[in-house]
Amino acid sequence: MGKNSAEVVFDETNDENSGVTATLCNWIVGLEKKDIPDSVLERGKHLILDGIACGLVGSHVPWSEQAVDAVLAYEPEGQCNLIGYEEKLGPLAAAVLNGGFIQATELDDYHSVAPLHSASVVLGSLFAAAQVKNIKVRGSSANGQSQDAGPARTVSGIDFLTAAIAGFETGPRSGMAIHGTDLLVRGWHSGVVFGCPAAAAASSKLLGLSAVDTESAIGIACTQACGLMAAQFEGMVKRMQHGIAARNGLFGALLARNGYVGIKKVYERNYGGFLNMFSQGNTKTPRYDVREVVAGLGDVWHTSRIRFKLHACVGGCHGLVEAVESLQKAHPERFSGEGLKRLKSLKVGLSETILHHDGWAPHERPLTSTGSQMCAAYISATQLIDSQVLIAQFAESQLNRDEVWELVNKTSCHHDSQFDKPNHQCGAHVVAEFDDGTTVEETVQMPKGFDPPITNDEIRSKYRRLAASVIDEERIEKIEKLVLEIDQLEDVSELLQLLAKPTRKAVD
Structure with a gap:
């Protein structure tokens, strides 16, 4: 493993005492820019840029607009921006919608061994996490009313990027431990299952949770994990399901930051554990391998293995x-x-x-x-x-x-x-x-984008092409500059506000 990890000795079985979940959480908490190769940091920026392009286009397709109308009808105004809309919502509602926008047109990224759409779950949760207010402490004032626990949060660009990479790494690893694509064979929407811990990892990192609380957040996220692949036939909800995973992971992190305790050892538990339950019914030997969650952690970077789509289909x-x-x-x-x-x-x-x-x-x-x-x-x-x-x-x-x-x-x-x-x-x-x-x-044998991977130049070209269908050139250039220099930003709010300006419809 890389420098930012704790060594764990595994036996050949899926041992409840292997310490895998704790090892992952310690790695997430300790992850810093210096631990991440420059090429991975650059790829992370381009994953963010690609996700933004998909979100800009997807925010005003008909099914996204219907979802926004439905949510605005019951959800009160909040503090979190929506891509392409002036309205603001609470963090959970914003996470669902923004994640849904990114996945709305089947143009977003995917991982071919452990299938999930990483940007939709990670950015869906992080855009909201970056704007959540500080915890309010009940009865903390002289008159017994709630007070803010501290000043408003400022999220730096490097913190945002590091949190995103923590999520990009956690999702595929969670999937590979249960043979990734096998879930699709059995009718699960795999990315929604793997996406819950990915969103929890990213949100926990951005919110500054401890390793203990990050483990709770991932446990809370994993107990909500689900996704039925029958959603691909008639319904609009297939577009929303990765957004639901983003919400689930963020919800786990928001509860855990206030000390709410989630499932511990959620990956390695035998009775009711994440890997054991979602591997039920497969024909693999072994059905799952908990070691995959941390295999090569800090040395092998799945951020660089995520594929970018050039076609608007599965x-x-x-x-x-x-x-x-x-x-x-x-x-x-x-x-x-x-x-x-x-x-x-x-x-x-x-x-x-x-x-x-x-x-x-x-x-x-x-x-x-x-x-x-x-x-x-x-x-x-x-x-x-x-x-x-x-x-x-x-x-x-x-x-x-x-x-x-x-x-x-x-x-x-x-x-x-x-x-x-x-x-x-x-x-x-x-x-x-x-x-x-x-x-x-x-x-x-393999579609373009894995070996060799799509270049960063090609990703930027895709971004500009998609963005040009819904926003003006000045805004395109500002967003691209902010994202590609995100590690130098003192505050990501400028980027989030720029994304929230209304967009045109890409397709009716």
Whole structure:
């Protein structure tokens, strides 16, 4: 392990006395800028920038606006900003909405071994945590009324960045300990499960909690963890579920900072523990491995392993999009105009995880925007027709096009075990057969963005492209400068206020 960690000796079993949860919490509390490689700090900044781009675009899509209207109808005004809105809400409501905005269009980051959308849970919680008021002590004044415990908090940029990296590291580790992608096979929305401790870790770090209180915060977050993957079909709530995880982690930290005691040893407990319970029903041996939570802690940085999306669909289908794109480039006469009309069938091989998650046959026409972004057959048809898979392809006006559905109905998905290897689960093998008997095929083992990773230059280009669809150039440049120099900011409030200014709609 790195310098900022306590050495723990593990036996070969998942021992309740292994000290894993405590080790993680000690590492979170002790984490400082000097412990983090410069390349990881830069990647952390770019993860924040990418999350902001997604949040700016996602704040005014129809389902986000409906969520805001619903929450404003019952939630009182608070102190925390919302991305793209002038209204302010309490920290828990703000965390839900901001996290939901970042995940709203399927353009945010993902981790391919332990699938979660890190920016939505980490930034959703941190934007709110940075603006929470100090604890009020009941009966502390002469007349028995509550008083502020101290002056208003100021959060520096380096504290914000360090807290974000603590969250970026905790989420994937929590997932890898229970075989990550296996949760998707069994119908759990994995990122919402792993996201709860990630949000708690980030919030606890930003709020300055002790290791003991951070352990309580993670325990409180983990007992709220849940997420049903059936949300991907019809409902809007799939967009919100990572925001719910952000709220759960922040809630744990806010309770724990006032001494409220959560579950201790939440990772290693056998009876009712986080890893034991969420590994129930899997066929792995062992079902879970608590050591993964702290494996390489301080030396191996998952912040650098988080992938950035270039397509506005579920990350598991990015290999499929790129395989179809390669076929289009290699055989333009077959995949355009009259040639495309002669396509007889499209057979798509996917990993076991992605087959369960996204390989389902559409059960209705049209699909919802959510369902269409999670359906491999629809995604491949969209790439074939439009030669791109971006937000515009999933606007309501585009979801019932005959030319797309003709291709959807010619597409079938099956399991291809070559993609079951770690880091290959988002790959795809595509076989296209035409009515003259001609067959062409393409394999993408790993979509662009893992090996080699997307560059920081490409991330900035993505940010500018997305942001330009909803805000003006001056604001784009100010946000980018503040984020990329966040470690030099004395107070992040300037950034949060800039994000809160109204935005235009990206898509109707």
